[in-house]
Amino acid sequence: MRCGKTQKIIDEANRQKIAGKKVLVFKPLMDNRFSDNHLIxxxxxxxxxxxxxNIDEIKKFDADVYLIDEFQFLQGDIKAIQELESKGKKFFIAGLNLTTEKKPFGKMGDILCCADNIQMMTSICEVCKSENATYSYCKIEKTGDILVGGDxxxxxxxxxCYNKLVSGEIKL
Ligand SMILES: [Zn+2]
Structure with a gap:
């Protein structure tokens, strides 16, 4: 979060378009924080x-390059991606690897295992301002695994800082 992954997806989509590729961008239906049919x-x-x-739905669309943002929220399994990849299709996928409880998020673990290039992006820690924020901390009480939200x-x-927040050593 706040690490620039959506920007990365948009930049890569534009780069692939310049290369003359047929490009399609996907996002989970539940993530409509900013826009219904746009990544912003x-x-x-x-x-x-x-x-x-569901990940399976991408099979209904034909493209050379498939880009997916917020992959952690998608249902289904990564078989559809592997099938398309075996036909020469390219994928750029962004997502949060861990939930706020540090559990593997959705199918992120599966896709990371199959990826041939992984870039871990970090944010600035909201508490100590260090440059290696790799976790998300939820400021409110959560009832389930998934609660779509922003800042x-x-x-x-x-x-x-994550550990200090969870243990109560520091408070926001
Ligand atoms: Zn920190």
Whole structure:
């Protein structure tokens, strides 16, 4: 979160378009914080995106390059991606690897195992301002695993600050 992954997806989509590729961008239907059928990054750049709920749905669309943001929220399994990949299709996928409880998020673990190039992105820790915030901390009481939200609910924190927040050593 707040690490620039949506910006990365938009940049890569535009780069692939310049290369003459047929590009499609997907995002989970439940993530409509900013727009229903667009990806919008924090700088206001946007690109149209197809809403899907299940990974399988991408098979209905033909493209050379498939880009998916917020992959952690998608249902289903990664078989559809592997099938398309075996036919020469390219994928760029962004998502949060861990939930706020540090559990593997959705199918992120599966896709990370199959990826041939992984870039771990970090944010600035909201508490100590260090540059290696790799965790999300939820500021409010959660009832389930998934609660879609933005800066009002989640903050990026480093491991040290995460542990201090969870143990109650520091408070926000
Ligand atoms: Zn910190």
């Amino acid at each position: 990054d924090r700088n206001g750049n946007e690109i149209s995106a197809v809403n899907i709920e 009002d609910i989640y903050i990026p924190v480093c491991n040290q």
